[in-house]
Amino acid sequence: MGTALLYDEEMTKYKLLWVDPACKIEVPERLIVSYEALVRSGLSDRCISIPAREASDSEILLVHSELYLEAVKKTPYMTLEDLKEFTLQFGDVYFHPNIYHCAKLASGSALQLVDSVMTGKVRNGIALVRPPGHHSMHGAANGFCVFNNVAIAARYAKQKYGVKRVLIVDWDIHHGQGVQYCFEDDPSVLYFSWHRYEHQNFWPNLRESDYDSVGKESGTGFNINVPWNNVGMENSDYLSVFCHVLLPVAYEFCPDLVLVCAGFDSAIGDPEGEMCATPDIFAHLTHLLMNLAGGKLCAVLEGGYNLTSLAQSVCQTVQTLLGDPVPQLANLRGPCKSAIESLQCARSAHRRYWSFLKHAADPPMTDISTKHIKSAMEEEEKTEMAEEERCTEGKVWPEPPERLCPPVCSASVLPDDVVCPDGLKPLSSSKDLEPLLVSKLKTAAVDGDGVTTFSRLYTLVEKLVANEIRNGLVLVPDVAAAMMCVVQDLTSDLVKRVLVVCVGKEKELDYVTTDGKVLVVQISSEDSEEHRSKYYIPVCLKKGCSDTSGFIQAVLGLLLPLGYEYNPDLVLLVRMPGSGVVDSMWQQLIGLLQGFAKGHTLVLMQVNEKACMGSTASALLGHPAPPLQDLQTPFPEDGDALERLRERLQADWKMLQTTS
Ligand code: Q9C
Ligand code: ZN
Incomplete structure (x- = not known):
């Protein structure tokens, strides 16, 4: 199952024929450089090329008026x-x-992409199109857009394939008001948009782009706006909104299909957005959406006006769709004050409609009432102010680093009597262990086979670190002992930071963490609060790991932001025996953790849990996780506990901030 690429040179064959400062940035080169960058990097050759077609009248009429x-x-x-x-x-x-x-x-390309994904010809894909779509309305063109490509695609998917729920993620820097108007009373389409807003001073200057437009009638709660009231938003701001607003709602919504209004004017260097998020952020935004809807994701180009930034961002998106390891993001220091305000307002506006946001705190009244529209005169002054200078203002950023795929995706270390799952490479060679370690293992009553397992485990860790293998699965007789061994002995000289994710009960974990070389996040029903420290974070859920609602909330709202801020070089995922974690949740967890440490995840499981080896292997090989269907209402105690934990940890971990 591959990645579709839709492109037709014909869409470069129109341009602005007169002088209009508002439109001069929308040029044919936008499409040319995007496609050429994919060709030059070899990415286009790895995609499945799908021909564009024209949308028919009746398809266009799914969204637009006959008159228009x-x-x-x-x-x-x-x-x-x-x-x-x-x-x-x-x-x-x-x-x-x-x-x-x-x-x-352009609209037909979006429909071809939906067809390719819905029929299973490909897993996901991208359509590089002009003109863009998300501003066009029922009876009007607007903001460079003629037909609303993504809105048409959503209606088409519902009509042709009986898709019940469509999630539209609009990461373009402008508000896709056309998409909002199209679906605001429709609960089957959840529209999420963040956009430069500046308290209504930024185009299209609409009151209804604010966070309090939540949809109407039966669609109430299904429209999510996150207005940016400052320029210069960074990777931390974007990821915070994903972790604390979009993803909780998206997982609760449980879409059958994800459509992305993929505008790249939200990236650094763009003259319209004036934001500071780097092109590699799109690898993460894409990755975070790829485990929804069983991986069915269609990205359709919208804006993006800095040709360099645009081309790099398109490549980052496509490379992620293809399943390559996601780059590490360094120095995430949490959202800025203005971003916290925006995300807090959005969370608060939606807490009534989404149980995963129920415990969101209300924003302080003073902050939200101070918004104002500056006088027309002030506005004019601002526009006149060195127009040329603001656009070319010396924004430079390094080219995203090359994302190398290790020759082996997944390896395993298994006892001799266990059959290796398809696609995994069994590790047979083993390294001679330090005599000191061997004697230590012997004293810990590890038998000869155990020593072999540990030496293979050591080999595996070395190969992960050397980027010869992406990830690994290890079955051991005693996960607790193996975890201690990996953390204390195997990784200590090889890896700077290890994120240990412990699923289920294990009492003595707090030993292993003191100096920040290891961050432990443990999810269980066990209350081990007295041992808590900055680097040992027990998350206690009422029903432990068997409650998928509580579990996914903890993963999205705690584990992801912590992982992003910690930026590990290796993730050690430990499944304690009898944790009770549901299979689909386990796969979602593995999928989401692939966003850290360039996908270097080591999964430790106990030999008697062979039953879940297949699903573990599948997730490690990069297959999309099954959706978390029919989630129970979360326990109020768990929501409270998570919120309290988050509140307490905010001082140490800025990515957890959701309140000012
Ligand atoms: N300073 C899309 O990104 N305003 N459309 C231009 C120029 C219109 C953007 C003002 C921006 C439309 C798809
Ligand atoms: Zn835009």
Whole structure:
């Protein structure tokens, strides 16, 4: 199952034919550089190329009015003067004799992509299209957009494939008001958008782009806006909103299909967005969505106006869709004050509708009432102020590092009588252990086979660190002993930071963590609060790991932000016997943890838990996890406990901040 790439050179064949400062950034080169970057990096060769097609009238009419379609149909025959005049009735958009053809191809590309994913021809994919879509409305073009490609695709997927729930993630830096209007009363389509807002001072300057537009009628709660009220938002800000707003709701919503309004004007260097998130952030945003809907994800290009930043961001997205290891993000220091305010407001506005946000704190009243629209005069001054300078303002950033795939994806260390799951490479060679370690193992009553297992385990750790193997699965007679051994002896000289994720009960974990070389997050029903420290974080759930609702909340709201801030070089995932963790949750956890340490995860399981080896192997090999269906209402105690824990840890771990 591969990744689809839709591209047709025809969509580069229209451009602005007159002078219009508002539209001059929307150029054919946007598409050309994006595609060429994919070709040059060898990524396009690894994708399955799908031909574009024109969307039909009836498909366009799924979203747009007949009157509007008929009007756009006439544009190929208009004179330049007619085109200019036609353009004037809309905002920040231009027409060209060939744009109607391209707009049909853009929407049709999105539909071809939906077909490829829904029929199982590919797992996921991206459509590189012009014109973009998310600003266009029922009867109007707007913001460079003619037909609403993603909105049409969502309606099409529902109609043609009976898809029940569609999640639309709009990471473009502008508010896709066209998508919001299309689905605001529709509970089957959940629309999430973050956007530069500046208290309504940024285009399209709509009151309804604020966090309190949550949808209407039966669609109430299914529209999520996160307005950015400052420029300069960074990777930390974007990831915080994913962990604390989007993902909890997305997992509770449980979509059958994910569509992404993939605009890259939210990246550094973009003259429109003026944000500071680096192109590799899109690897993470993509990765975090890839375990929803069984991996069915369709990304459709929207904005992106800095050609360098755009091309790099497109490559990061595609490489992630292809399943390559996700790059490490260093120095995540938590969201800025303004981002905290935005995410707190969004969480608070939605806590009534989503049980996973129920325990969100209300924002302080003073903060939210101080928003204001600056006077028109102030605005004008701001616009005049060194327009040229602001756009080219010396933003430089390093090219994202190459993402090398280890020659082996998944390896295993198993007892001789256990059959290795398909796709895993059994490790047979073993390294001679330090005599000191051998004697230590012997004193710990480890038998000869045990010593062999540990020496193979050591080999595995070395190969993970050397990037010869991406991840590994190890069956041991005693996970607790193996965990201690890996943390204390095997990784200590090889790895700077190990994130230990412990699923289930284990009493003596707090020994292993003092100096920040190891961060332990343990999820269980055990209350070991007295041992808690910055680097030992027990998460206590009422029903332990068997309660998937509590578990996924802990993973999204605690483990992910902690992992991002800690930035481990290795993840050690330990499954305690009898943890009770549900299979789909276990796979989701493994999938999400692949976002850390360039995917270097070592899974430790007890020999008597062979039954879940297949699902573990599948997740390690990068197959999408099954969705978490029919989640129970979370226990209020768990929501409270998680919120309290988060509150307490905020001082040490800034990525946990959700309140100011
Ligand atoms: N300073 C998309 O990104 N305003 N559309 C331009 C120029 C319109 C953006 C003002 C921006 C439209 C798909
Ligand atoms: Zn945009």
